[in-house]
């Protein structure tokens with residue numbers, strides 16, 4: 419395994435338990451980390467990148483235990499795009515890359531090919547302040563993949579970018595993951611659906627699921643069903659005694675996906691839930707919200 423954690427725990431000094439006994443095994447490919455705001459995704463990534471230390475449990479990357487003694491070596495094997503990436507706004511794209519090369523002791527010759535990988539080669543003379551939000555995210559990705567690290571950790575790279583940019587970023591991560599490991603944190607379920615091989619769901623610091631999307635969808639078979647109503651008022655009445663995950667209207671009816679509280683729901687209609695509905699189901703039932 420490329421990344422492993424065992425009972426990883428982080429309690430901050432304000433007593434918030436941001437990670438609670440999280441055990442994960444991550445191999446080559448794209449591994450998605452899904453969870454709502456505050457579920458612990460950034461905390462996990464910051465531990466893996468050696469920026470903060472856990473208060474319990476262990477973690478390793480490429481067989482190296484994440485300890486202060488291994489920090490330098492681990493940092494050389496990881497590329498990291500934090501959630502809030504910014505840079506001196508007067509620097510050009512090339513200057514940013516050169517600066518990172520100097521700071522991290524990388525060969526400047528790799529800058530051109532790195533910028534090509536993120537489709538920014540033609541923008542290399544533009545100042546950071548002149549770039550669109552999506553381009554800025556791609557500069558962030560470029561600095562993370564400089565030196566071709568075997569592990570790339572990206573924290574919500576698609577937040578706040580338009581659909582076209584989002585697709586570009588996904589494509590790029592996909593290509594990078596052909597030979598490397600990408601840990602990709604997001605709360606955008608479509609990101610996971612489109613490119614991740616496996617995923618982990620975090621909620622309130624706890625691991626609710628880790629494995630393939632296929633197995634996740636199978637694991638909830640029979641636990642979500644569809645109910646149909648003629649009007650929205652009927653649906654609202656039903657909601658008083660049932661947990662409705664989502665609903666949509668067609669020309670004649672309102673169709674709702676509902677959590678099956680008892681095995682024998684009289685009105686149940688076989689239904690294949692979407693990943694989004696499964697996510698809501700898990701965070702409602704297992705997350706206890």
Ligand SMILES: Nc1ncnc2c1ncn2[C@@H]1O[C@H](COP(=O)(O)OP(=O)(O)OP(=O)(O)O)[C@@H](O)[C@H]1O
Nearest residue numbers: 430432434436453454455456457458459460461462
């Ligand atoms: N430095 C800190 N000191 C105290 N509490 C913190 C600190 N950093 C994060 N937390 C808390 O830990 C919990 C997990 O936060 P974290 O940022 O890891 O979640 P997240 O899933 O990345 O959320 P988001 O999607 O909003 O970035 C939250 O309750 C947060 O308020």
